[in-house]
Amino acid sequence: MSNIYDNWERLVGAVIRREQLWQMFHDQSPSDSSISSDFSLDSQVLDVPYDFSIPGASSPYHELPPSAVENLQKKEKSVEKEVSGLVFVQSFSPLSDLEDMLRSTAQFLGKGTFGSAYMAAMDNGITVVLKRLNAVKIPEKKFRQQMEVIGNVRHENVCALKAYYFSKDEKLVVYDHYSNGSVSEMLHGLTGENWAQLDWETRLRIAGGAARGIAHIHKQGGGKLVHGNIKSSNIFLNSEQYGCVSDLGLASMIPIPVKRTAGYHAPEVKNTRNVSQESDVYSFGVLLLELLTRKSPLHAIGGNEVVDLVKLVNSVNGKERAINIFDVELLINRNLEEQMVKMLEIGMSCVAKTPRKRPKMAQVVTMMEEITTINARNHLRPKLVFVEGRNPDFDLEDMLRASAEVLGKGTFGTSYKATLENGITIAVKRLKDVIVTSKEFQQQIEVIGKMRNESVATLIAYYYSRDEKLIVYDYYGAGSASSMLHGQFGKSKISLEWEARLRIAVGAARGIAYIHTQLGQNLVHGNVKTSNIFLTAQGYGSVSDVGLATLMSTTSLLHIRSSGYQAPEVTDTKKLSQASDVYSFGVVLLELLTGKPTILSEDNEKANQLVRWVTSVVSEEWTAEVFDIELMRYQNIEEAMVKVLQIAMDCVNSVPEHRPKMPEVVRMLDDISGTNSRA
Structure with missing residues (x-):
């Protein structure tokens, strides 16, 4: 088993070096480094594959000044010294043939609230996502305890944690890779263009699956576990094309002041350690509004003016006027209006300003199932x-x-x-x-x-x-x-x-x-x-x-x-x-x-x-x-x-x-x- 861990450690070390290389490139460019960490970068930001099979492989060091190269090499030596074993959680075990790991290439997916994400694809067809966490300052024991809690959460609508890694300077988590991309990409595209065609049935599966996943999370830890970062970029589609929630529990480990411009956090949340199950419900409500309107949580209404999606929807009253805010792609089928209005009502109850007025996620699941029942009774009802x-x-x-x-x-x-x-x-x-x-x-x-x-x-x-x-x-x-x-x-x-x-x-x-x-x-x-x-x-x-x-x-x-x-x-x-x-x-x-x-x-x-x-x-x-x-x-x-x-x-x-x-x-x-x- 030791050789398996060695292979994973080389994989982890390569990802760390790639991140450092990316950072050094952008340290040289003020215009690039000014990009907000909340912005999801296109994978083409750094499009040179990193070959994991060769330590220090074919990295474009020659494009850096000598001082930067020397600095990077010192960091690499520090990383190699600090490397600890990658820990596989619960029932997950790596395949015995991990030589493919040594030939893997990594693709930079983007930088989010809690760190940078990479897709690592092996020759044997296995693809995983490695997330390098930023600003984790908690002790190793507490980090491992939190990872074990997250790793024990097993549900078809929760993206399973496969493994984690802890050293003095580096903390990583490993997840399954979902090839369809996030719901955010499907709704808005990577650059605000080329979004996917999403019919009502697909949006209903996304919402229903995510609701079941969050409700399951809320049952864990004696009914006290919180997700803390519900948003469309953290929702993916599982094999049955239902919503699947990722990035579980990272918010409580990384104390970051909440930016009110984010659009997902409840009004009472000032810091990521201030999240609660009630604030998860609020964030899910924003996701429902996003699915219904295909508008971002911060919606541009003209010029430089940006309006909070919750405020925008709140400003519209009555069923007839409510129809005007729905995505035009959904309005083609007039038989869907009843279901859409009911989902809108659920979303608005979730984003109530007062936490105690918001429903529990288990109640939300029941309400979502009622919409699914209506959907089955209509013309979409399956038949032979x-x-x-x-x-x-x-x-x-x-x-x-x-x-x-x-x-x-x-x-x-x-x-x-x-x-x-x-x-x-x-x-x-x-x-x-x-x-x-x-x-x-x-x-x-x-x-x-x-x-x-x-x-x-x-x-x-x-x-x-x-x-x-x-x-x-x-x-x-x-x-x-x-x-x-x-x-x-x-x-x-x-x-x-x-x-x-x-x-x-x-x-x-x-x-x-x-x-x-x-x-x-x-x-x-x-x-x-x-x-x-x-x-x-x-x-x-x-x-x-x-x-x-x-x-x-x-x-x-x-x-x-x-x-x-x-x-x-x-x-x-x-x-x-x-x-x-x-x-x-x-x-x-x-x-x-x-x-x-x-x-x-x-x-x-x-x-x-x-x-x-x-x-x-x-x-x-x-x-x-x-x-x-x-x-x-x-x-x-x-x-x-x-x-x-x-x-x-x-x-x-x-x-x-x-x-x-x-x-x-x-x-x-x-x-x-x-x-x-x-x-």
Whole structure:
């Protein structure tokens, strides 16, 4: 474990040196150094990546005067002397392979109220945010106690503290990185331009999530914990696109006089150590007004005049006049006015001048949920959507009344066989870990729904809501290729003759090849495996679960990798490709040939992947030992099996460029199938 800490310490040391370098650059420039510390700087302020892999790496010292270089080098030596271990909080543990840390680059994100923030991206795909705290003067013991309190806060709407660092001169905290940026950036853009399109549903999720996060914080520490710095630049979107609160509890450690120009702090707060749960409620109220109006907490109304957003909204009375302050983007849909007015009322109750008149955050959560209920009753209410060309023979209520049987639990969720009252039988997959918005989900499912091929399972309908995501397919009574080869849920496996296995392979290959022709020949299946291959009425393979991988979280993808099907180059959904589909299909061929599962365990030793085992056997020229013993009783098929084995080995080549394309695989399998039939 010590080497892990050493690597982190080098990472921390590099970030510290980068900050010092940035500071020295701006010490030379009066115009730059005059920038307010409350201003969020664009990451391009210092756009030279810092290479963590080399101590003192390629920093542009030559651009500094000799005295500055000497001064910086002295500071570096001081930092190295003072470095303490980075402390990982609670259940978080670093990955064992942290060599990527040594090759990381840091991007300067900006300077905020409490310090400078950096994004550190590793080669292994992990990205974290390191915040270097300014002006922390509390003793080490008290700092660590506060960090442990913050680290124990675990909630889906609170940005989790991963680690912290304390030395005499440096204090850092480490968080997850949220790639969508802050709510402030979405509402106003980094420079007041190029803001994001935010529909009502998204703003409602931001507000509802942030409210739940703050309410959870207020329950901690015996009901006395305070956030202290609620603002839109500290709100991010979690994997479910709900608001997630960051920078918890830093205010109480850094005594800074509150600038009344900030716009978020309650009137009674004079110093950051003067914050309370009531002042958190006030700040959340300002956030609600910001979401409704898309105006900054300090709103320019012309010339150099700046007006406090709370005062601006307070000056508007009555429902009809209140409509005039809402963001015009929201006013396009007149059905939203009732919900918007209710959120405005919640916001105004939160920013009451007298603290005791403000609601508790738990009450705010309840009021926000009432708006969500109204939203569900309106036209935004989710429903079962039938894809192009399918007539609605049933609805959601019919599905809920149907008798259901669990077919299996897979990477992306649980599958059910549902028999409706009208006699129709369908397969319903209940998805988990979906990370995309309803619009993105709908777009992907509609692409899948338009596919019409006998070797691709037909998608009938889909359903999307906050808590449930369902997709509905035609039901294949014969079950999956996996259940036939290996058995499932206590059922015995089915004895599959060679021609049956060959038809499964040919059909699945045709289906995948067809999928690869869609979306301008850019569509990827992403999760090819025997449990996603079913048999048509003619006994050919038909591929299911098309394109779901790109909708799911990284956690699901890691599970796929551990299943033995995923290509070695695939580390996240962005790395999925048609070449990785070919690799997965090669594994399917090996399953059909050997009758073995993708993960082998022998004598309780370390699990061995099927690909690795077959490769080792073939390299020893013991090819016959690879094949399923059940196939050995059939005559005149050995040549065909060897040819299919060769195709499989080409497909699972570790170099993606060396794998065949799926149309080529189809052609070779068709040749073998035709020859086999004639024999």
